[in-house]
Amino acid sequence: MLTLIAVSTLQPMTDFAQVVQTLRPQLLRFAHAQLRNEAWAEDAVSDTVLAALAKPQAFAGQSQLKTWLVGILKHKLVDQIRRHSREVSATTSEDEEDIDGLLFDQTGHWRESPAEWGDPEAACGRREFFEVLEICVENLPGVQGRVFMMREWLELDSAEICKELGITATNLWVLLHRARLRLQGCLQERWFGRANAVT
Amino acid sequence: MKLFIFRNCREVTELVLGAFDRRLGPVERLALRIHMKICAACPKFSRQAALMRQALPRWRAYRDGT
Numbered sequence: 001m002l003t004l005i006a007v008s009t010l011q012p013m014t015d016f017a018q019v020v021q022t023l024r025p026q027l028l029r030f031a032h033a034q035l036r037n038e039a040w041a042e043d044a045v046s047d048t049v050l051a052a053l054a055k056p057q058a059f060a061g062q063s064q065l066k067t068w069l070v071g072i073l074k075h076k077l078v079d080q081i082r083r084h085s086r087e088v089s090a091t092t093s094e095d096e097e098d099i100d101g102l103l104f105d106q107t108g109h110w111r112e113s114p115a116e117w118g119d120p121e122a123a124c125g126r127r128e129f130f131e132v133l134e135i136c137v138e139n140l141p142g143v144q145g146r147v148f149m150m151r152e153w154l155e156l157d158s159a160e161i162c163k164e165l166g167i168t169a170t171n172l173w174v175l176l177h178r179a180r181l182r183l184q185g186c187l188q189e190r191w192f193g194r195a196n197a198v199t
Numbered sequence: 200m201k202l203f204i205f206r207n208c209r210e211v212t213e214l215v216l217g218a219f220d221r222r223l224g225p226v227e228r229l230a231l232r233i234h235m236k237i238c239a240a241c242p243k244f245s246r247q248a249a250l251m252r253q254a255l256p257r258w259r260a261y262r263d264g265t
Contacts, residue, residue, distance in 0.1 A: 134258070187251075
């Protein structure tokens, strides 16, 4: 806490660099969740740290340092996605898996009815719920995970995602559909289907 | 010709989730409403999806420290 106050009152550069450095592991985790590639994630985080250190005055203490850095990181991640667009959108067999086929029978009916999840506030009020959601997102197959994060974390619209990755809108919707189905399944398994959801 | 306002559960979940990312057409919206009246399972799925929709901005805030 003391260090953060020092940063916001423009202490010498070295202090600032140190605090930025302590946030690096977290930035790296975010970058990896988005890109699913160690080397690109390292590049994005290095670019972020360099940009932050070059312009410490841009962080005028108006927000949390982490929030400011994540904002920069998001731009650097889009740069990486652009640079590696072909590999970013190369689907794996897991991406291609017909998850609908597991949930529905030949006639298109549910094999097993979805469960009642209850009051959204009960889940959203729990920090642990978001930790589970985070794990579920990290467990998505490669391209599904990337496009889901582009949509829901980087907050890009469908047209932008299609443009950056060179895929069609139909392609993107299939990927997002599968990602969302998987997420709901994962939350059922890891949260709502367990006792900890109601306690 | 298939009556396009009648969809099965598999097709309906596609519309429920599709609404996150695109604007549904009038026939799709009608098909969705009709199906929800005659199906016991899909309204539950739809409530799950609604919970997800509420949770995602908060997940962003949780991650980003805002």
